[in-house]
Amino acid sequence: MTTLLICVVIILSVIFIARSIRVMELISELKPKDDVQEQHKENKWNARILLLFLIVMFIYFGYQTFSYAKYLLPVSASKEGAISDKMLWINFAVIGFVFVCTQILLFWFGYRYMYQKGKKAFFFTHNNKLEFYWTAVPTVVLLGLIGYGLKVWYDIMLKPVPENKMVIEIYARQFDFTARYAGKDNQLGYAYFKLIDGPNRLGIDSTDKASHDDILTTELHLPVNQPILLKMRSQDVIHSTYMPHFRVQMNNVPGMTTQFCFTPTITTEEMRKITKNPKFDYIMVCNKVCGAAHFGMKMNVVVESPEQFNQWLGGQQTFIASMRQQKSTMAMK
Amino acid sequence: MNPEQQETLVQANETNGHLHTHGDNHDEGYYWSEEWWKHHGAHQPNSFWTKYVFSQDHKVISKQFLITAIVMAVVAMALSTFFRLQLGWPGQSFKILSFFLGKWAPNGVMAPDFYLSAITIHGTIMVFFVLTGGLSGTFSNLLIPLQVGARDMVSGFLNMLSFWFFFVSSCIMLLSLFIETGAASGGWTVYPPLSALPQAIAGSGLGMTLWLVSMVLFIFSALLGGINYVSTVLNARTKGMTMWRLPLTIWAFLVTAILGILSFPVLVGCMLLLIFDRGLGTSFYLSDIFINGQALHYSGGSPILYQHLFWFLGHPEVYIVLLPALGITSEVISVNARKPIFGYKAMVYSILVIGFLSFIVWGHHMFVTGMSPFLGSVFVFTTLLVAIPSAVKVFNYLATLWKANIQLTPAMLFAIGVVSFFISGGLTGLILANSALDINIHDTYFVVAHFHIVMGSSAIFGMFAGVYHWFPKMFGKMMNRKLGYAHFWLTIVSVYGVFFPMHFIGLSGVPRRYYSNESFAMFDSLTSINQVISLFAFLGAIAQFIFIFNFFYSMFRGRKATQNPWKANTLEWTTPVEHYHGNWTGAVPVVHRWPYDYGKPDGKKEDYIPQTVPLDPGEKDGGGH
Ligand code: HEM
Ligand SMILES: [Cu+2]
Ligand SMILES: [Cu+2]
Numbered sequence: 001m002t003t004l005l006i007c008v009v010i011i012l013s014v015i016f017i018a019r020s021i022r023v024m025e026l027i028s029e030l031k032p033k034d035d036v037q038e039q040h041k042e043n044k045w046n047a048r049i050l051l052l053f054l055i056v057m058f059i060y061f062g063y064q065t066f067s068y069a070k071y072l073l074p075v076s077a078s079k080e081g082a083i084s085d086k087m088l089w090i091n092f093a094v095i096g097f098v099f100v101c102t103q104i105l106l107f108w109f110g111y112r113y114m115y116q117k118g119k120k121a122f123f124f125t126h127n128n129k130l131e132f133y134w135t136a137v138p139t140v141v142l143l144g145l146i147g148y149g150l151k152v153w154y155d156i157m158l159k160p161v162p163e164n165k166m167v168i169e170i171y172a173r174q175f176d177f178t179a180r181y182a183g184k185d186n187q188l189g190y191a192y193f194k195l196i197d198g199p200n201r202l203g204i205d206s207t208d209k210a211s212h213d214d215i216l217t218t219e220l221h222l223p224v225n226q227p228i229l230l231k232m233r234s235q236d237v238i239h240s241t242y243m244p245h246f247r248v249q250m251n252n253v254p255g256m257t258t259q260f261c262f263t264p265t266i267t268t269e270e271m272r273k274i275t276k277n278p279k280f281d282y283i284m285v286c287n288k289v290c291g292a293a294h295f296g297m298k299m300n301v302v303v304e305s306p307e308q309f310n311q312w313l314g315g316q317q318t319f320i321a322s323m324r325q326q327k328s329t330m331a332m333k
Numbered sequence: 334m335n336p337e338q339q340e341t342l343v344q345a346n347e348t349n350g351h352l353h354t355h356g357d358n359h360d361e362g363y364y365w366s367e368e369w370w371k372h373h374g375a376h377q378p379n380s381f382w383t384k385y386v387f388s389q390d391h392k393v394i395s396k397q398f399l400i401t402a403i404v405m406a407v408v409a410m411a412l413s414t415f416f417r418l419q420l421g422w423p424g425q426s427f428k429i430l431s432f433f434l435g436k437w438a439p440n441g442v443m444a445p446d447f448y449l450s451a452i453t454i455h456g457t458i459m460v461f462f463v464l465t466g467g468l469s470g471t472f473s474n475l476l477i478p479l480q481v482g483a484r485d486m487v488s489g490f491l492n493m494l495s496f497w498f499f500f501v502s503s504c505i506m507l508l509s510l511f512i513e514t515g516a517a518s519g520g521w522t523v524y525p526p527l528s529a530l531p532q533a534i535a536g537s538g539l540g541m542t543l544w545l546v547s548m549v550l551f552i553f554s555a556l557l558g559g560i561n562y563v564s565t566v567l568n569a570r571t572k573g574m575t576m577w578r579l580p581l582t583i584w585a586f587l588v589t590a591i592l593g594i595l596s597f598p599v600l601v602g603c604m605l606l607l608i609f610d611r612g613l614g615t616s617f618y619l620s621d622i623f624i625n626g627q628a629l630h631y632s633g634g635s636p637i638l639y640q641h642l643f644w645f646l647g648h649p650e651v652y653i654v655l656l657p658a659l660g661i662t663s664e665v666i667s668v669n670a671r672k673p674i675f676g677y678k679a680m681v682y683s684i685l686v687i688g689f690l691s692f693i694v695w696g697h698h699m700f701v702t703g704m705s706p707f708l709g710s711v712f713v714f715t716t717l718l719v720a721i722p723s724a725v726k727v728f729n730y731l732a733t734l735w736k737a738n739i740q741l742t743p744a745m746l747f748a749i750g751v752v753s754f755f756i757s758g759g760l761t762g763l764i765l766a767n768s769a770l771d772i773n774i775h776d777t778y779f780v781v782a783h784f785h786i787v788m789g790s791s792a793i794f795g796m797f798a799g800v801y802h803w804f805p806k807m808f809g810k811m812m813n814r815k816l817g818y819a820h821f822w823l824t825i826v827s828v829y830g831v832f833f834p835m836h837f838i839g840l841s842g843v844p845r846r847y848y849s850n851e852s853f854a855m856f857d858s859l860t861s862i863n864q865v866i867s868l869f870a871f872l873g874a875i876a877q878f879i880f881i882f883n884f885f886y887s888m889f890r891g892r893k894a895t896q897n898p899w900k901a902n903t904l905e906w907t908t909p910v911e912h913y914h915g916n917w918t919g920a921v922p923v924v925h926r927w928p929y930d931y932g933k934p935d936g937k938k939e940d941y942i943p944q945t946v947p948l949d950p951g952e953k954d955g956g957g958h
Contacts, residue, residue: 042741042814042818043739060829068837071838071859072837073840073842087769088770095760102727103756105731106749109735109737110739113734113736113737115741119738120671120738122932123931123933124672124736126675126676126679127676130732131676134725135724138721142718145717146713146714153710153769156769157768158707174533174624235622235624237533238636238702242842244773247773249773250701251701251702251703253637255636256637279854280855289520289846290527292445292848294848
C-alpha cells in the first residue's frame, strides 16, 4: 500500500514539474526576453558555483583525510609492508600535489575566464617548448616512481627466500581457510585433490613421509621476526589470502600453488598497545569473490613470541596422529 | 530493404573515394555531389518500419542506441541503489527491496546471492551496455558521418544489424535477472572456476549461460559497429577533409573502434572456451577441483589463462569506454571555450599512444594472481608509461581553458567534470600500477574508487556532455538549460561524495564484492562512512531523473533548435535541422580548414570560422603555422 502511494506521489510530482516548466516557458514566450542576456547571467552563476565547488570540495576532502585517518590500517606488522608503506606515502605526496594543482587550475580557469561579450579568446594553438616540458617532467617523475617501485617489488617478491624460512600452507575452500604447518622437517607432504576423503580434507598423501609431521590448524599462529613462506592452494574456486595488517596478499588458485614470503615484526600483544584496542586481532580475509558466503570467509591470525608459538604448536596434533585417531574412532563405531 | 535503399548502399560502397575501383559511370565525387541528392534525396524512407525501427540511417540508429542505453542505465542504477541500501544498513529490512526484488529479498533484506548478481549485472551493464554500446553506438554513429561529411555509414545495413544485435543482447541480459537460479554472480569479470561451476554458486547455472550468450551477441554488435566506423572515417570523408582536419571526436572514435576490433575477438575466444568448459567438459580453465564432496574430472587447465585472455580485452576495453568521452570533451571544451584546442597534434598522438599502450598493460590486473613476479615488473613499466600521454592530455585541456572565453553550458560543465575525474582517477592509477603497492590494495574498495572515478564517472560525464551538446542535432530541439545545471551540480557532488571516501575504506583493507562487513570487527567503525556514501548514491540517482525528464520532455516540448546553436565549426552544424537520409540536401560541403578556428584574430566580428569557409589568401590552416 505504501509503495503504491509512493508511486502515485512520484508520478504526480513528475506531472507537476512538467506542467510548471511548461507554464514557465509559456510565460517566458509571452514577455520576450533576451536569451543571450539570460544565458550570460546563468554563466556568471555557474562560474561562481565552480569556484565554490572547488573550495567546498577541498574542505570536504581535507576533512576526510584527517578524520578518516584513524580508520586506516595501523603500521605495517611485517618487514615487507613497512617498506611498501613508506613508498605508498611518498607516492601519495606526489599525486596529492599534482591533484591539488591541477584541480585548482581547472576550476579556477573555469571561473576566471567566463564569457564576456565581444571579447575574443586568446588564439593559442600550441607551443612546442611548453609541451616539451610538460611531457618531459612527468616522464622523469614517472621513471623515478617506476624505478623505486620495481626495487621494492624485487625486495618483496623476487628476492631469494631466506634459508631459515618456515613453510606454511594456506589451503582455501568454500568458505574457510586451513593452515598446514610443515612440521619439523619443514617440508609439506604431497597432496592431491583426488585424495580428498572425509577427514583428510586437504587430500594429503599419508604414504609420503614428509606429511606425517604436518600439522593442520584452523588458526594461523606465527612466531615474530621469523621469515614465513606461505604456500597457497585452493580446493574449488579462486580465493585470495589477504592479511591487510601485514600488507600480504596472494590468490589461492585451484590447480596450482602460489606463494608469498614475509616476516611478521609485531606481536598481537604489541599491536594491541599500538592501536590502543585491547580486542585487536590480526585477521586473514578472503579477497576474491568465491561464492555466496564469500563475505564471511576468514581465519584468525596470532603473532607471538617464538616460545609461545612453540608451545602452541606443540599442543596441536600432527596429521598422522589425527588420521590414526580418526581411524580408531571409526573402528570403534 | 527496398530497392532504392539497396541502391544507396551500393552507391555508397562503390563511389567513396578509395573504394572506387570498378568503372561505373559516376565520377569520383558523385557520392558527395548535388546529383547524388537529386537522384536519391526524393526517396526518403517513409513507412514507420523503415523510418523508425529497421532504419539504416545512422542518425536514427544513434538515437536507438541512446534510448536503449538509457533504459539499461536506469536498470543498472536501480540495482546499485538496492545494494547501496544493503551496504549502508546491512541486514536491515526495507519495504522497497521486498517490493522490487520479491523472493530475492526475504523480509526486505537482500539475499547474499542476489547481492552478487546485482553487482555483476550492474557492472556488466554499465561497462558494456551503457559505456561501450551506448556511448560509441550513440556518438560514433551520430557524429562520424556528420563530421567527416558522409551521407551515411559505408554500410547502413551492417550498422542496422549492429543495433539489433545490441538490442537482443540487452534483452537477454535483462531477462537473466528474472530466472529461478538468479543472474550471473561472479562479478563483471566472471572469473572461472566460480563462473564455470553451478555447484559453486547458483548464478553460474542458467544465469551465467544467458550472460555468455548475451555477451557474444554484444561483441558481434560491437564488431559490426566498429568495422563500419573505421571504414567510414577512412573512406567516406568529404573533399578537403584530410586526417589532420578531423575533429578530435572522430580521432577518438576511430582509435576506439580499432581497439574494439583488435580486442573483442579475443574476448569471444575467451568466452567460447568458457562455454566449452561449462558445456562440453573441456579443461581450458579448470583443473584439480573438488567441490560438493566430489572430485571433478578437469585437469591441466588454468584459471590464470582466462584472466590473461579476459584482461587482454579488459584493459583496452577501459579505453574503449574512456576515449570517446575524451573526444567529446575535447570538442565541447573547444567550442564552449571559444578557443582552439591546445596542441591538436599532441592530442592526436596521445590518443594513438594510449591506444597502443593499452594493449600491453593488461597484466596489471594480475599482480597477485600467481603470475610470475618478473612478468609483473614488465607490466608495471608499461602501465606507468600510460600516464605520460594522459598527463599531456590533461595539461592540454588546462591550456585550452587558459585565457579562454568560456560559455558554461550544461555540456561544458560536464566536460569540465570529465577532466576533473580523469585527473583524480588517473592519479590513483599510479598507485595501483605500482605492483608492490597493489599487493595490499588489489581487490579492495580503493580499486572500486579508482575505476568508478576514472572510467565510470568520466565516461558517463562525457556521455552527458555529448547528449547536452548534440541534442539539438539529434532531435531538433533544445534541452532545458536550468535543469541541465541542476543535473550537473547534483551529479558531480554525488560522484565525489560516493567515490572519494571509498579510497579510505580501501586503505582500511575492506575487500570489494562483500555483501556485508559485519563479520569483521575491524570494519565496524566504517559503517557511518558507508551510510554517507549510500546517501550520496541516492542523491545521485535522484539527480538522474532530472536528466531523464529533461531528455524526454525536451524531445517533444523543447524549444526549437537553430541550425548552429553553439556557433561551432564542424560539419554537422551545416546540415538542416530536419533530418534527411543522406544528411545534406544538396552537395556535401567541401572542407577548407581544421575544425578549431575559434577566436582567430582576423578582425572579423564573429569568433568562429566554420570548416567550410575557404582560407583567406595568405591565411594558414591549423592555427597558422
Ligand atoms: C594513469 C592511468 C591508469 C593507471 C596507471 C591504471 C592502473 C590500474 C591498475 C593497476 C588497476 C588494477 C588494480 C587492481 O585490480 O588491483 C586498475 C584497475 C582498473 N582500472 Fe585503471 N589505471 C589507469 C587509468 C584507467 C582508466 C583511464 C580507466 C578507464 C577508462 C581505468 C579503468 C580501470 C578499471 C575498470 C579497473 C578495475 C577492473 C576490475 O578489477 O574490475 N583505469 N587500473
Ligand atoms: Cu573465498
Ligand atoms: Cu587495466
